[in-house]
Amino acid sequence: MLVEDFTMERFPDLKKVETRVFRNLFLEDGLLDVFLGLMLLPYTFWIFRPDSFLSGALSPPIVFILVYPLYMVFRKRVVLPRVGMIKPGPVRRRRMKILLPVTGTAVVVTIGLVLFTVLKGAAAVRPVAGIPLVFWILGGAIFWGTLITAWVANCPRFILYGILAAVAIPGDAIFSLRSGRVPLTTLPIIVMTGFGIYLLIRFLRSHPLPTSEGLQ
Amino acid sequence: MSRKQEKRKGFLAILENLDRVIHSPARLMILTFLYVVEEGDMVYLLNQTGLTWGNLSANVQKLNDAGYVAVKKSFVASRPQTWVGLTDLGRKSFRAYRRQMKEVLDGLPE
Numbered sequence: 001m002l003v004e005d006f007t008m009e010r011f012p013d014l015k016k017v018e019t020r021v022f023r024n025l026f027l028e029d030g031l032l033d034v035f036l037g038l039m040l041l042p043y044t045f046w047i048f049r050p051d052s053f054l055s056g057a058l059s060p061p062i063v064f065i066l067v068y069p070l071y072m073v074f075r076k077r078v079v080l081p082r083v084g085m086i087k088p089g090p091v092r093r094r095r096m097k098i099l100l101p102v103t104g105t106a107v108v109v110t111i112g113l114v115l116f117t118v119l120k121g122a123a124a125v126r127p128v129a130g131i132p133l134v135f136w137i138l139g140g141a142i143f144w145g146t147l148i149t150a151w152v153a154n155c156p157r158f159i160l161y162g163i164l165a166a167v168a169i170p171g172d173a174i175f176s177l178r179s180g181r182v183p184l185t186t187l188p189i190i191v192m193t194g195f196g197i198y199l200l201i202r203f204l205r206s207h208p209l210p211t212s213e214g215l216q
Numbered sequence: 217m218s219r220k221q222e223k224r225k226g227f228l229a230i231l232e233n234l235d236r237v238i239h240s241p242a243r244l245m246i247l248t249f250l251y252v253v254e255e256g257d258m259v260y261l262l263n264q265t266g267l268t269w270g271n272l273s274a275n276v277q278k279l280n281d282a283g284y285v286a287v288k289k290s291f292v293a294s295r296p297q298t299w300v301g302l303t304d305l306g307r308k309s310f311r312a313y314r315r316q317m318k319e320v321l322d323g324l325p326e
Contacts, residue, residue: 011317018252021264084260086253087301210262210269 019154022092027155029079030199035071036146037192039063040165043138044185082207095152102148109141131170139169157195164188227323230316237282238313242267242275247302247310250285255301276300284309 026032042060088096116134146162149155168184238244245265250256262272279285284306288299302310 011314011321012248014248014252017248021249021252024264025260081259083263084257086256086260089253092253207263210259 018089018092021086022088023154025083025086027153028199029075029083029203030196031071031075031079033157033161033192033196033199035067035196036161037189037196038067040185040189040192043169044183044189078204081209082203098148099152102145102152106141106145109137131174135170135172139166142166142169161188161192164191227320230320234316234320235309235313237278237284238309240275242271243279246272246275246279246300247284247306250300250302251307251310255288255299258298258300261300279306 039060042063116137143162143166146158146165150158150162165185165188168188171184238247242265245267246261249261249264253260258272258276261267261276262269265272267275276285276287280287283303285300286303288301290297290299
C-alpha cells in the first residue's frame with residue numbers, strides 16, 4: 001500500500017510512485033527470484049556431475065521450457081487476482097524494451113557456449129588465470145544480464161544475485177571441479193529460491209484475494 | 217496593496233480555483249496511480265489505494281462523470297474485468313492540479 005505517500009504536506013513523487021507500483025506488481029511476489037534460481041540448476045548439475053543423465057537432461061533450454069510455463073500459470077492464477085493488471089506507462093515500456101536484446105543476447109550466449117564447448121573441446125577449457133575460458137564467458141554474461149535486469153526492474157537485490165552467480169560459476173572451476181565437492185553454484189540457487197519463497201509467503205499473507213468485482 | 221497582501225491574495229486565488237473533483241484524498245490517489253500507468257484494472261486500484269470496493273467504485277464513477285477517466289468493461293474467461301485509464305482531460309487536469317498544489321505547498325511557511 002502506498003497510502004502513506006498521500007499527505008497534504010507534500011505532493012507524492014510520481015517517479016517514486018511508479019517505481020513502487022512496478023515493484024509491487026512484478027517483484028514482491030518472489031516468483032521471479034524462484035524462476036531465476038531454478039534456471040541456474042543446469043549449471044550446477046553440469047559442474048557437479050558432468051557425465052550424469054541429469055546434466056544432459058537438464059540443459060538450460062529444457063529447464064526453461066519446464067519452468068517458464070509454471071511461472072506464468074502461477075502468476076496468472078495466484079498473483080494477478082491479488083494485485084491486478086496494468087498496461088505500463090511510456091517510461092517503463094522504454095525500459096522494458098531494453099530487456100528484449102538482453103534476453104536475446106542471453107539465449108545467443110547460451111547456444112554459443114554449448115556449440116563452443118562441443119566444437120572447440122580443449123580450447124573451451126583452456127584456462128585463463130587458472131579458470132577455463134567457458135566459465136569466464138558464462139559468469140560474465142550472467143553478471144551483465146542481471147545487472148541490466150536490476151536496472152530495468154529497479155530491483156537492487158538482482159545485483160546481489162548477479163554477483164553471487166558470476167562469482168560462483170568461475171569459482172566452481174577452481175574448487176568443485178577439482179575437489180568433486182558440492183558446487184558453489186548451489187549457493188545462488190539456495191539464496192534466490194529461498195528468498196523468493198519467503199517473499200511469496202509474505203506476499204500471500206499481505207495480499208488476500210479481493211472478494212468481489214466492483215463496477216460490474 | 218502591499219507585496220505581502222498581494223502574495224496572500226494570489227495564494228487564496230489558487231486555493232479557490234483548486235479542482236474539487238481531484239481535491240479529495242481517495243480520488244487523488246486513484247488519479248495518481250492511473251497517471252503512472254497507461255491503464256489498470258479495478259483490482260490494481262483496489263490493491264494500491266487500499267480503498268474498499270464500494271468507496272473505490274463510487275470515486276471512479278465520479279471521475280468518470282467528470283470525464284477524467286474512461287472505464288472499459290470486458291469479460292475474460294467468463295469473469296468480468298473493468299479497466300480504468302486516464303483520459304487526456306484527466307491527465308491535463310491532474311498536471312494542473314499538481315502544479316497548483318506545489319505552488320500552495322511551496323508557499324507555506326516551515
